[in-house]
Amino acid sequence: MTVKKSKFTDTQQLISKFANALANPVRISILELLANQSCCYHGDLSAELPVANSTLSQHLKVLKDAGLIQGEINPPKTKYCINLENWGLAKGLLIGFFDSKIHSYKCD
Amino acid sequence: MTVKKSKFTDTQQLISKFANALANPVRISILELLANQSCCYHGDLSAELPVANSTLSQHLKVLKDAGLIQGEINPPKTKYCINLENWGLAKGLLIGFFDSKIHSYKCD
DNA sequence: TATACATTTCGTAAGTTTACGAACAAATAA
């Protein structure tokens, strides 16, 4: 029973994990559509986005694995929503990151 | 002379571009070190980070291409800094993204 | 001129991502 120790802090790893989920314009679109609640079902998203259904499922899985969304399966339909808790966490971490000590920044 | 029209807005593409630059813990570390100004030279970063010099150069190039940092080459040394303008742009875009219409969010 | 130093570029290997269509699954309708 060993615990793998990383060379990076938990925060650093979390930030990069969330950033990775945002690192694709299809996924940004998905999150915008969900956040605006103009859509919730896979099919609604599919109608708006220029990718095949199978590709969309892959992107949804990436977002789900990152914790930014959650899905409720009621075959044959699947409804997706933002995961508000992690959404807030990601927001806080990223804002904190961008705020860090940059106020007094001066490159000599 | 043709202009390639994307299926995504400029903002969506910019957000994913910046997010992509943040999507790796080595690069998060680099940005933290630069933002904290504990280091500015490649060599200083190299001493702190668990990757080979050539790998570090690659990561620095990714950050530079994304516009988040800038480098000043004075061989044999190279000094890196945060690009404050784009740092602010990235911050603003991400804050805007995470704030979008999520306040009244309710999944029915 | 030759040597040393700090960093980048090159070559390459292993792994990951993104995309698609085909096949599959699960509930419902005909």
Place this chain on the structure above:
DNA sequence: TTATTTGTTCGTAAACTTACGAAATGTATA
């Protein structure tokens, strides 16, 4: 029961990422 609808999973190809060491670069110094 068979067909239809809605999504997911599988197989696969092309492109991209991350990593390393070796070689190259460009200035300063011996």
